[in-house]
Amino acid sequence: MLRFAALLLCAVTLAHAAAPAPPSIPPLEFRERVLGNGLRVVTLEDHSSPTVSVQVWYEVGGKNDPAGRSGFAHLFEHLMFKSTKYLKAEQFDRMTEDVGGNNNASTREDVTNYFDVVPSNHLERLLWAEAERMSNLDVIDANFKSERAVVQEEYRESVLANPYGRFHEAIAPSSYAVHPYRQGVIGNIDQLNAASLDDVRAFHSTFYRPDNAILIITGDFDQKEVDGWIDKYFAGIPRPASPIPRVTAVEPPRTRDASYRETGPNVPLPAVAITWLGPSARSPDAAALHVAAALLGNGESSRVNQALVYRGQIAQKASFGADLNVDSGLLIAYAIAAKGVAPATLAKALRAEIERLAKTTVPAAELAKVKLQLLTQALNERQTPLGKGNALGDAIVYRGGARYVNTDLDELMAVTAADVQRVLRKYLIDAKQVSIEYAQDTTAKAPGK
Amino acid sequence: MKAIASILLFAAPMLGAQPFDTAPPVAPPRPIVIAAPDVQTLPNGLRVVVAQRKGLPLVTAELVIRSGTETDPSQLSGLADLTAGLLTKGTAKRSAPQIANAAEALGGQLDSGAGWDRSYVVMTVTRPQLPAALALIAEVVREARFAAAELERARRLALDGLSVALRDPGTLAQLAADRSAFGTGTYGHSSRGTPASIARIAREDIVALHARFYRPDNASLVFAGDIDPKDALSLAQSALGSWKRPALPMPSARLDDTRAGKVAPVVIAMPGVGQAGVAMVAPTIARAAPDYYPGVVANTLLGGGYSSRLNLELRIRRGLTYGVSSRLDTRRTGGVWSIAAQTKNESVPELVAVSMDEIKRVAQAPAPADEVEARKLAIVGSLSRRFETTEDLAGTIASLEANGIPVAELTRAIDRISAVTPQQVVEFAQAHWRDANLALVVAGDATGFLDALRKAYPDLRVIPQADVDLDSPRLMKNF
Numbered sequence: 065m066l067r068f069a070a071l072l073l074c075a076v077t078l079a080h081a082a083a084p085a086p087p088s089i090p091p092l093e094f095r096e097r098v099l100g101n102g103l104r105v106v107t108l109e110d111h112s113s114p115t116v117s118v119q120v121w122y123e124v125g126g127k128n129d130p131a132g133r134s135g136f137a138h139l140f141e142h143l144m145f146k147s148t149k150y151l152k153a154e155q156f157d158r159m160t161e162d163v164g165g166n167n168n169a170s171t172r173e174d175v176t177n178y179f180d181v182v183p184s185n186h187l188e189r190l191l192w193a194e195a196e197r198m199s200n201l202d203v204i205d206a207n208f209k210s211e212r213a214v215v216q217e218e219y220r221e222s223v224l225a226n227p228y229g230r231f232h233e234a235i236a237p238s239s240y241a242v243h244p245y246r247q248g249v250i251g252n253i254d255q256l257n258a259a260s261l262d263d264v265r266a267f268h269s270t271f272y273r274p275d276n277a278i279l280i281i282t283g284d285f286d287q288k289e290v291d292g293w294i295d296k297y298f299a300g301i302p303r304p305a306s307p308i309p310r311v312t313a314v315e316p317p318r319t320r321d322a323s324y325r326e327t328g329p330n331v332p333l334p335a336v337a338i339t340w341l342g343p344s345a346r347s348p349d350a351a352a353l354h355v356a357a358a359l360l361g362n363g364e365s366s367r368v369n370q371a372l373v374y375r376g377q378i379a380q381k382a383s384f385g386a387d388l389n390v391d392s393g394l395l396i397a398y399a400i401a402a403k404g405v406a407p408a409t410l411a412k413a414l415r416a417e418i419e420r421l422a423k424t425t426v427p428a429a430e431l432a433k434v435k436l437q438l439l440t441q442a443l444n445e446r447q448t449p450l451g452k453g454n455a456l457g458d459a460i461v462y463r464g465g466a467r468y469v470n471t472d473l474d475e476l477m478a479v480t481a482a483d484v485q486r487v488l489r490k491y492l493i494d495a496k497q498v499s500i501e502y503a504q505d506t507t508a509k510a511p512g513k
Numbered sequence: 514m515k516a517i518a519s520i521l522l523f524a525a526p527m528l529g530a531q532p533f534d535t536a537p538p539v540a541p542p543r544p545i546v547i548a549a550p551d552v553q554t555l556p557n558g559l560r561v562v563v564a565q566r567k568g569l570p571l572v573t574a575e576l577v578i579r580s581g582t583e584t585d586p587s588q589l590s591g592l593a594d595l596t597a598g599l600l601t602k603g604t605a606k607r608s609a610p611q612i613a614n615a616a617e618a619l620g621g622q623l624d625s626g627a628g629w630d631r632s633y634v635v636m637t638v639t640r641p642q643l644p645a646a647l648a649l650i651a652e653v654v655r656e657a658r659f660a661a662a663e664l665e666r667a668r669r670l671a672l673d674g675l676s677v678a679l680r681d682p683g684t685l686a687q688l689a690a691d692r693s694a695f696g697t698g699t700y701g702h703s704s705r706g707t708p709a710s711i712a713r714i715a716r717e718d719i720v721a722l723h724a725r726f727y728r729p730d731n732a733s734l735v736f737a738g739d740i741d742p743k744d745a746l747s748l749a750q751s752a753l754g755s756w757k758r759p760a761l762p763m764p765s766a767r768l769d770d771t772r773a774g775k776v777a778p779v780v781i782a783m784p785g786v787g788q789a790g791v792a793m794v795a796p797t798i799a800r801a802a803p804d805y806y807p808g809v810v811a812n813t814l815l816g817g818g819y820s821s822r823l824n825l826e827l828r829i830r831r832g833l834t835y836g837v838s839s840r841l842d843t844r845r846t847g848g849v850w851s852i853a854a855q856t857k858n859e860s861v862p863e864l865v866a867v868s869m870d871e872i873k874r875v876a877q878a879p880a881p882a883d884e885v886e887a888r889k890l891a892i893v894g895s896l897s898r899r900f901e902t903t904e905d906l907a908g909t910i911a912s913l914e915a916n917g918i919p920v921a922e923l924t925r926a927i928d929r930i931s932a933v934t935p936q937q938v939v940e941f942a943q944a945h946w947r948d949a950n951l952a953l954v955v956a957g958d959a960t961g962f963l964d965a966l967r968k969a970y971p972d973l974r975v976i977p978q979a980d981v982d983l984d985s986p987r988l989m990k991n992f
Contacts (some may be wrong), residue, residue: 112568113545113897113900113901114542114543114544114545115897115898115901149534150533150534150535153829154820154829157819157820158820158887159536161818161819161820161887161891161894162820162887162888162890162891163539163887163890163894164890164891164893164894164897165894166818166819166894166895166898181898183542183543183894184543185539185540185541185542185543186539186540187540188537188538188540189536189537189538189539192533192536192537193536196533209832210829210830210831210832211832212832213831213832213833214828214832214834214835215835216857217788217832217833217834217835217855217856217857218835220787220788220855220857221683221788221835221855223787224786224787224788225681225682225683225786225787225788225790225855226681227677227680227681228677284543297533329784329785329786329787330680330783330785330786331680332676332677332679332680333673333676333677362617363613363617363622364613364616364617364622364623365610365613365614365616365617370610370613373670374609374610374666377666377669380670380673380674380677400673400677402669402670402673403669403672403673403676429618432618433614433617433618436618436619436620436639436642437617437620437621439620439639440571440620440621440637440638440639443569443570443571443639444571444637444902444904446569447568447569447571447901447902447903448898448901448902
């Protein structure tokens with residue numbers, strides 16, 4: 065669940081990349097307003113295809129799992145497709161997939177977002193339906209239990225069947241000492257089994273409310289018409305009097321290095337991850353960290369890929385990511401070994417690349433390369449109504465305002481070689497690391513024949 | 514700013530005449546407009562296909578060789594993919610790191626690989642970088658060096674990658690079911706090869722494949738995005754116009770169309786694995802078959818998308834899986850129909866039995882008209898979304914080129930899907946599925962399901978994971 069999401073786009077040109085100059089990127093001409101009940105609304109007209117994306121982002125995620133209910137926010141996300149007062153279970157699929165659209169949702173540590181794409185003549189119905197499940201969720205026990213079983217299969221698929229699933233799940237609990245990010249998002253079978261319908265009702269009334277949500281509509285619509293529909297379907301949803309519970313835990317700086325070892329029953333090649341605590345995605349250092357991460361880990365020509373996979377031939381895969389959250393994030397160096405290579409060798413090589421970047425000035429051409437990569441990737445993302453909506457949602461949740469969608473790339477482009485060195489020193493070289501080694505479990509005698 | 518209006522609504526939500534208990538009506542649809550891509554041919558035979566999309570300054574350029582995994586010799590599976598992968602690992606002018614650097618300095622990523630009926634090199638860049646990107650694509654396709662050291666490096670990476678993939682129960686079940694369904698036939702092997710075949714591939718095999726198939730009259734250059742056909746043609750001419758067409762005509766490729774017939778189900782025993790992978794595979798129609806569109810609708814009804822019958826029954830009603838899908842993989846000279854799902858070990862027998870029932874049910878009676886209508890609209894929608902990004906658009910066109918289907922089919926596909934009737938769907942299922950020899954493979958911790966599965970399939974064979982040989986039609990070493 066690594067996220068490189070906060071790389072957002074704006075009206076810029078790269079002055080110093082290799083000739084010819086990259087194009088100027090037009091800004092996203094969105095509109096914002098806040099309803100009386102606190103619902104934030106962002107709209108962006110785009111008539112390039114006769115489709116529209118409707119997204120509702122709720123500022124609740126894995127970090128808000130109730131005590132003893134690890135994985136609950138994600139389980140709840142699945143239940144939002146079940147019955148409401150006026151919608152049957154799976155009726156969202158009838159209103160999207162069955163008319164040529166689609167829908168899905170995702171849960172991250174900080175946010176849960178629901179996204180629909182429909183032919184634009186269906187927009188009003190989708191607004192009604194999103195308002196309906198914001199107001200009137202009414203899950204029945206049979207649907208709750210079958211969907212919980214689905215989520216447990218999702219857990220088995222991503223954690224138990226995937227040879228590296230247990231490894232990925234070990235990173236958060238090893239890396240955070242106190243912040244609830246440490247519990248991850250997917251949870252575990254036992255705590256999912258402990259969840260009840262009462263938990264579902266309580267979670268909806270606590271977090272699924274207009275003043276904790278962002279409605280994002282992008283694509284083929286008429287602004288005046290859509291404004292009327294938003295008022296009609298959303299403005300009447302009451303804002304609860306109770307405050308929204310917020311996570312207040314602050315992850316303290318690490319005081320020492322630590323290392324952990326994790327095993328799995330089916331691990332063909334060992335792996336290692338090294339993490340450092342990063343700042344919030346809203347930190348002024350975020351842009352420099354994203355550029356540093358791209359230098360180290362973005363693409364085949366990136367430093368860790370060249371050093372570990374290509375030149376050293378000690379890794380099957382190697383990467384580096386700046387996984388920044390609303391609260392503190394993680395900077396993660398990661399590698400899966402080549403056959404016969406020990407995790408300690410990988411860790412040493414990863415650290416050497418980070419030190420080299422921190423201590424030697426990065427060449428201008430290499431810096432220009434990653435900036436153009438980041439710009440092109442961002443441009444790629446905003447080709448569709450869904451992608452534009454995602455960029456807006458990320459800007460609001462992670463950066464603190466939709467306006468950042470049109471300024472963040474300026475910030476990335478302004479990052480200097482000195483900035484890269486400074487943030488690497490601050491967050492990695494002068495800070496404490498946690499390393500997690502992962503290997504085949506050689507002690508357990510597995511059943512079967 | 515809207516406070517007054519919302520307070521009024523908030524205070525009196527029931528006063529309005531609007532019936533909030535039912536969804537509002539649907540407005541009249543706006544048409545989906547798909548322009549036919551432009552097709553031109555250079556004097557050397559290279560087809561240049563252009564789908565212009567105005568808007569963002571982004572272009573995908575994809576060079577497709579219309580030969581791929583189907584040309585792998587039987588002992589050398591993975592050859593076409595390894596060859597395509599090595600294109601970017603050194604040319605007469607540049608080393609592998611220099612190529613990666615050059616590509617990424619343009620903001621894009623130079624990807625290459627092979628699949629069924631195609632080998633490709635593709636890159637997405639902003640419009641100003643396109644001439645340089647195309648020059649790079651031309652260089653790697655024409656001047657790849659295939660250095661011995663790079664082959665060894667690629668071989669090690671491929672072997673390590675396979676060692677990971679073959680530990681995943683879903684992937685292992687799928688690959689084993691392909692082999693089981695096709696026996697020694699060409700479609701029984703994987704584009705990634707096997708540990709044994711990858712170990713056997715020699716540099717001369719790669720050089721020979723490259724010389725044989727990488728030629729302008731067996732290639733299509735696809736552009737999708739912010740470029741007009743005139744500029745595209747002139748770029749193509751300058752980058753690839755001097756690419757010589759060999760004097761001899763293209764050799765015809767060998768394709769062993771062996772099918773295994775009825776085969777016993779196989780259980781691959783993976784002790785301790787926390788979930789089982791289930792795969793069912795049978796031969797199916799080619800892309801050019803006259804009943805292709807009814808087949809697409811029948812397959813979607815059965816197992817395509819979220820609301821298919823299989824997903825409804827296995828995921829939504831029974832909670833047995835995170836997702837099940839059925840795939841109609843139609844190729845130039847045949848096809849592979851496969852159903853795949855993962856479930857906890859003890860649920861395997863139920864998942865298999867329900868899947869078989871659902872397959873039969875499609876062939877038993879025509880589906881209700883509204884169900885067929887909904888699935889057709891779902892297909893039309895997902896097809897339309899394939900035109901939204903330059904990468905997807907180029908990939909869709911590349912796939913038509915690889916399959917030898919005129920690209921103007923893009924403009925007709927929606928009408929053809931829309932015209933499929935429930936009767937055609939049931940006829941497709943009766944013709945192709947009623948007596949299909951589905952090869953069933955389950956990879957998982959067999960202690961959880963073996964006895965129950967054996968009751969349904971007394972002839973099933975159990976193979977320990979360590980003894981699996983994907984090169985053997987019986988899936989076992991020494992066979």
